[in-house]
Amino acid sequence: MYLPDTDTLPLRPPRAAQTPASPPLAPARPLRVLWLAPYPYSYTPTTHPVPWVVSLAQRLAARPAEVDLTIVNWEETLRTDEEHYEQDGLHFVFLRTPRTRHDILTLYRWRVAVVARWLRRHYRHYDVIHLHGSELQLPAVVAGLPTDEVPVVLSVQGIVSECVKYVPELSWYKALWTLAGFYERRYLPHIQHFLCRTHWDSAHMQRLSPGARIHHNWEMLRPEFYAATRQPLPQPDVARNPQILFVGGHQVMKGFREALATYARLRPEMPGLQLIVAGHVGAREWAEESRRAGLLDLGPDDVQCVGNLSAAELVGWMRRCFCLLHPSYIDNSPNSVCEAQMAGLAVVASDVGGVSSLVRDDETGLLSSLQPEQLAARVRRLYHDAPLRRRLTIAAQAKALRRHHPDTIVQRTVDLYRLLSQGAG
Known part of the structure; x- marks a missing residue:
């Protein structure tokens, strides 16, 4: 605060006594x-x-x-x-x-x-x-x-x-x-x-x-997904090694059946197409749903079950795949969709619950019903249209980074x- 030189001030009558100034306020406690x-x-390392x-x-x-x-x-x-x-x-x-x-x-x-x-x-x-x-x-x-x-x-x-x-x-x-x-x-x-x-x-x-x-x-979100936004956008090898990622294990509510049924429709027309399944998948559930989808001849070259992944491992798969398939029956704001957007992976998701607050159709991803035919049509668009994939991933990553800053x-x-x-x- 500026204080003038008192020697230069004119003389004034004495002032009445003033109340002493209040002591400075103590800093607010947290x-x-x-x-x-x-x-x-x-001390329980297995806790979620x-x-x-x-x-x-x-x-x-x-x-x-x-x-x-x-x-x-x-x-x-x-x-x-x-x-x-x-x-x-x-x-x-x-x-x-x-x-x-x-x-x-x-x-x-x-x-x-x-x-x-x-x-x-x-x-x-x-x-x-x-x-x-x-x-x-x-x-x-x-x-x-x-x-x-x-x-x-x-x-x-x-x-x-x-x-x-x-x-x-x-x-x-x-x-x-x-x-x-x-x-x-x-x-x-x-x-x-x-x-x-x-x-x-x-x-x-x-x-x-x-x-x-x-x-x-x-x-x-986890730190690995913020780090992913600082990398160049992924460029999956769709022509030689097309891969779709499903993150939900064998959970029916997450759309395990719909993911397999969608893959069954796309497999004949996309040479070498792989479905990557992250999360726990039991042998019995796998056999039952494979039969239901008519996929009786599946081998490791068709569907790869990669189990529960660390954040770094999941980022790696998201950079190799060309699409996250998220055919969930109900969700609020699924982390897998948010993480895929941060990692630069195009998303095809069912339009349920709060998903449309994350994915604006044809702007930051593609929305679908739970019908495998419609899900397959959305994945097919991404497979054949590289400029579309790039446009969606750029917009989605920018929006996700603002959203989760x-x-x-x-x-x-x-x-x-x-x-x-x-x-x-």
Whole structure:
């Protein structure tokens, strides 16, 4: 601040006594945020890595002046009721819950009660509570909390009560997802803030919780896919080695049957065409679906099952194939589609759920019905039209990079926490 030389100022009458200046304001403390999230337990290496959750947590940990993050999850192998540890700037609390069998036999009530009891003892220490997904009964855990004291926001993942409609009948999955769907319908109406990504999840949250506030943000992807955007666009050898990628194992809901049926229609007209299947594929399911599709003479030169892939391995396959085939029955914002767009792989996807929020037909990919004839027609266009493939991949990669830019996602998250903590959400 500029201060003039007092020797040059004219004399003035003395002023009345003034109130001393207020001391400078102390810097604002970071927001104390509590996550209930399926974050991997450090000592269970087989736990699902949930990369979209882990990546966001790591980015928030790098901003300690703004966010102080505690993550709560449960683990059935603990020897004590609670385990606390710190790692990479994050605070972790793991709670001992019943084994999976007992969890199911109690209809999840035991586990819900364990986490809810902990939360009621500690929620006042936090400015915001963030639930990651509704699949694991998290809305039931926070039921009854005074949200005027601590706001609660839920990031939508899948919507179990919708997805269960497409799970094969007479299966354990059907029973378990039906139970999870009951919890979802029963407790989601108590949530007043949702983080959504697509038109589809936004509409369903407004239906399930009328009057709730919908906020928008995308999810982060694995680092390997951001690195892929810095490479030249892939140039698959379609003439000599045409390959289609399907990422879904033998999951019926992900379109395993439709992928095989589509391949059966294309194989006679595309010499050397290979279907690359990523994910788990059981021998029995493979035999059944091959018979169903009329593909009784398949060999490793026709369909290659590559199993569960690391991010780097998946990027490699995406750069070798000319098309991602995603004939899913239901999806919100499938990571495989987002990752393919980042890696520069053209996408043919079924127009279901929130997929059209990711893929604009004939601009950033090709949309289709679930009919194998129509799926095959879309793949055929990509096979024969290299300029189309290039146009779609350039546009899709640029849009995906903007959509999933880490800095944007983290800033929107911090801004939302600040908004909610001020009671302005």
